[in-house]
Amino acid sequence: MKRYFLAFMIIGVLAAAGCQRGAGPKGLLQKYFSTAMKKDFAATYTCYYAPYRAKISEAEYVKHRLEDPATLLGYKILSLKQQGDAASAVVVLTFIKKGDPKQPKPFPVTVSENMIKEHGDWRIKVW
């Protein structure tokens, strides 16, 4: 009994570690878009893969995201495919250009997101 209990404890710890390490492509997308909706762009920035973060600094990224005339209101994942350490998703985003009298209504934009596993964590692959 103790042996089984110990095994379950070990499995539970490993599973928890895996969740904390990364919840997979879907978890990445959820973090990526939810932080952008809250305009927590510093957190959004951490979702990108290393080559992007090497080329664009966090300060530059946050500055320009804040200047973006479009604000993200919501997202819907239409499809998600994973093959090994790569994944892709089709997502419908809803934006609004707040304060713009010429485009006051929310509008949809369909995007493809590519993702890659980098050192065990899933990241948004830009190029």
Added chain:
Amino acid sequence: MKRSKFYLWAPVALMVFALAACGGGVGGPGSGTATQAHGSTGTLSGYVYQIGTTNGVGSATVTVGTSSTTTASDGSYSLSGIAVGNSPAYVSATNYQKTSYNVVINANSTTTNNFNLTPAYNTSITPPANSMNYVLFAWNNLGIHCCQQDYSAFSALPPYNVLEAQLINRNSTSNPVISGVTINYWLVNKQNPSSHLNFWEYDSNFWFHNSSGGTTSLNAAKNVGVLTGALTNGTMGLRPDSANGTLGFEVAGIPASAYDDDGTWDPYGVAIVNAVDNSTGAVLAQVNVEVPISTEMDCKNCHGTTNLDSTLSAFASILYDHDNDPNISGSSNGTHLYTDYQSGTIHLCAECHADPALGAVNAEGATENLPQAMHHFHGGSVNGTVVMDWTTTAQNVTPDCFNCHPGPNTQCMRGIMARAGKSCHDCHGTVADVGSANRTPWTAGSLPMCGTCHDPAHYAENSNTLYQNSVLKDAPNRAMDGILYCEACHNSPHAELITTAKAGAINNADDSVPEAYQGDNYWIHNCNICHPNKSGYVHH
């Protein structure tokens, strides 16, 4: 009497000068003297560095004319007795590329010039092109394009990008390929630029007077480029070239945004370009190419300093200043841009100020083209009055051009010139120079020319032609002349290969073409790229 005295003393004077010129000797390592029988001479000195570093290159040879010297172990050199004038200096060293740079030697003085050497090619790399039948060169025409963050107050520049391409059949002597193929392009993640750009919400306001005496509108459907109707994906047309005939393909006016569709800030966007055989549908070649675009054209560095809402205020303040500054408006030809803006009417700068980039002519009383007006006002004087002391008003960025042009963050300058330590001023001059009344923008003579600084016999543009429109014309094998654009092998101005990434950056899309075909990030140097079973590395 006086004349006879002159004739008596002149030969003596000449003898004295001749004896002095015959003197002099050879110094220690790193210095040298040219032998001159007569005439004024000067000295050239400095360092030879490995490009992008402060590591001196020892035992490098510096040659000017018939005289030469060898650098010391720290890369220092001094070469005296060089004839006065403008001459190409050549520098070479083992394990480095040879370089040349024009130097100006003044009489009895020392010209200081440092040279930068690029490491030699790795000739052990087997080019990936070896296994290909076609190679597709593609590039952005300028290295960076600018657009505004916000178009609700006025427009200086619409979103407008240009991609060009040339296709080479490696198994044919009939090149470049300009028929029987379709060149496609697709801007990755940038199919909906209107989602993050408000240009199309205001473009019905923008028009200009054209050279035919009529007007041209910049009104375009959402996500469609102005003037050409280009989209963010499509096919390229044949590139018009009256000087050289049709050599390649082009798409102009791509309405690229610096934002990806999902909001990612991405000024180094990538386009996929491929060549498809029209008869079989087979993809003959495919490359990734950079489509650089930046909104870091930042008027608000001086006209306002906060976020988007204040940006609108900053732009509105520009309009107000334009209406009320006595050096612009005067009393007889005042503008009313701010009052128009308040009543909902906004303008394109080129509505009044000629802009050769768009094809706009001066109108409505304007006497200066747009680049001249902008740089003259911000960098010089108007009617004898210095209107802005650039050195005190500009934000503390280097170079000061980055107050308005991309930019401290977006790397407009990321080519080998930047790698060699050159700045905008080295090629473009000062703000006042760019605003000179003698300068016609976007023409040969107004933009920097490679042949000004580098051996014009081998590295100059075609006569009276900009670099981006020039073709190779001094190939060792003359059969290559007139086939390839300079940009096909060397990439865009501002991003000349080898491009330099920001410190710590590990992905540089500018290098994707040479990496795809050559296996390194140099300019195209390996003859094998285009010619099967041919080795060699000399093209000029």
